[in-house]
Each structure stands twice: as C-alpha cells, then as structure tokens.
C-alpha cells in the first residue's frame with residue numbers, strides 16, 4: 001500500500017506519515033522544501049520524499065507521473081491568513097485558498113485517476129469553520145470551502161472516498177506565532193473545551209488512518225477538536 005502525504009516534515013503531516021508507515025504502508029512525503037523533508041525522514045525506513053508545490057499545477061501533474069499509482073492521498077498543506085477584516089491582506093487570503101482548497105482540487109484532478117481500487121483522498125479543514133470567531137474569518141471560509149470540496153469530490157470521484165479532517169487546537173508549532181500569548185491561549189482553550197486539553201498530532205493522525213481505512217466513510221468532515229465548537 002502506498003500513501004502520499006503532502007505537507008511539511010513536522011506537525012500533523014509527520015504524525016500521519018509515521019502512523020501510516022507503522023501500519024505497513026510505503027509512504028511518500030511530498031512538499032515544497034526537499035532539504036527539510038529529507039532531513040526530517042533521514043534514516044526512516046518505508047518513507048521517501050518527493051517535491052510538490054500545491055500552488056503549482058504543473059508540479060502536481062509531474063508528481064503524478066513520477067508516482068504512477070497510489071492507494072491513499074492526504075493533503076495537510078496550509079497557509080493561514082489570520083486577522084480581522086481590516087487587516088486582511090488579499091494575497092494572504094488568496095494563498096490560503098490556493099493551498100487548502102484549489103491545491104487539493106488539483107491533486108484530485110491529476111491524481112484521482114491514479115488511485116487504486118479501495119483508495120481515498122483526505123484533505124484538511126479546521127475548527128475555525130465550525131466555531132466562528134472574530135479574527136479567524138479567512139481561516140474559517142477557507143476551511144468551510146475545504147469541507148464542501150470533500151463532499152463534492154466524494155460524489156464525483158466515487159468510489160474513491162474523499163473526506164476532510166477538522167482539527168481543533170493542536171500543538172504542532174502552528175501557534176508559535178502567538179509568542180508569549182500561546183501558553184495563555186492554550187490554557188484558556190483547555191479550560192473551556194469538553195476534552196480539557198489541547199490536541200496532539202497523534203490524535204489527528206489516528207483520525208486520518210480511520211478515514212483512510214474505513215471503507216464506509218466518505219463525503220464527510222471528521223472533527224477531532226476536543227468539542228471546542230460547543231463552547
């Protein structure tokens with residue numbers, strides 16, 4: 001079984017890559033930064049690296065040519081555009097959609113015909129679409145589009161299964177930009193959400209494996225968010 005994981009060499013992409021490999025798959029970790037990816041998986045058996053930039057359709061088509069066929073595809077790539085409306089930068093919003101919505105759509109265009117019987121495509125959404133808040137509008141509309149993309153692709157690409165994963169707050173380094181406020185933010189979320197903790201990359205990786213392997217799950221968004229939208 002071959003699994004393609006698009007993203008960086010750390011965070012959720014790494015947890016998915018290692019979990020799929022440990023479950024017996026040959027994993028191709030693909031992303032923009034070959035040096036970082038190679039360093040991240042140096043000496044790891046069952047994992048090879050490839051180049052792809054999800055904002056570049058030609059690089060997606062070329063990756064498909066090199067792969068030949070594949071069983072499961074997971075796209076974790078993301079470019080966030082956080083901020084209030086008055087501060088949102090047009091290019092940042094476009095990059096967010098380009099990376100998390102149009103990129104996965106182009107992955108489907110070029111790679112779905114290469115997915116073996118029983119295979120799947122898993123893309124990433126996020127809790128911002130389920131819990132509307134001031135300051136995360138662009139993240140929310142990007143994730144909302146990813147949710148609809150998963151449902152649309154599931155219908156059109158059937159029997160290839162397509163799902164979205166919606167993580168809550170996961171400590172992957174993605175929040176390091178908050179600086180000194182990160183600890184306070186994590187404490188606040190942990191005190192409010194029903195799970196009473198921040199999520200881990202492994203929480204999310206196990207959900208991805210479920211989406212990949214349960215042949216009756218398609219066209220849905222699986223939330224792994226500690227119940228945060230209820231708060």
Ligand SMILES: NC(=O)c1ccc[n+]([C@@H]2O[C@H](COP(=O)([O-])OP(=O)(O)OC[C@H]3O[C@@H](n4cnc5c(N)ncnc54)[C@H](OP(=O)(O)O)[C@@H]3O)[C@@H](O)[C@H]2O)c1
Pocket residue numbers: 006007008009010011012013030031032033036052053054055056075076077078079099100103124125126127128166167168169170171172173174
């Ligand atoms: N962490 C959380 O709390 C959280 C919450 C909700 C949703 N999510 C979603 O879960 C997924 C994984 O999150 P994460 O925190 O592990 O990672 P992340 O920090 O969101 O990293 C995503 C990575 O995608 C890669 N990327 C960006 N543009 C790309 C492109 N054009 N082509 C290929 N790769 C590209 C970048 O890696 P390079 O810089 O190495 O290229 C980037 O570091 C993302 O979709 C994220 O939005 C995460």
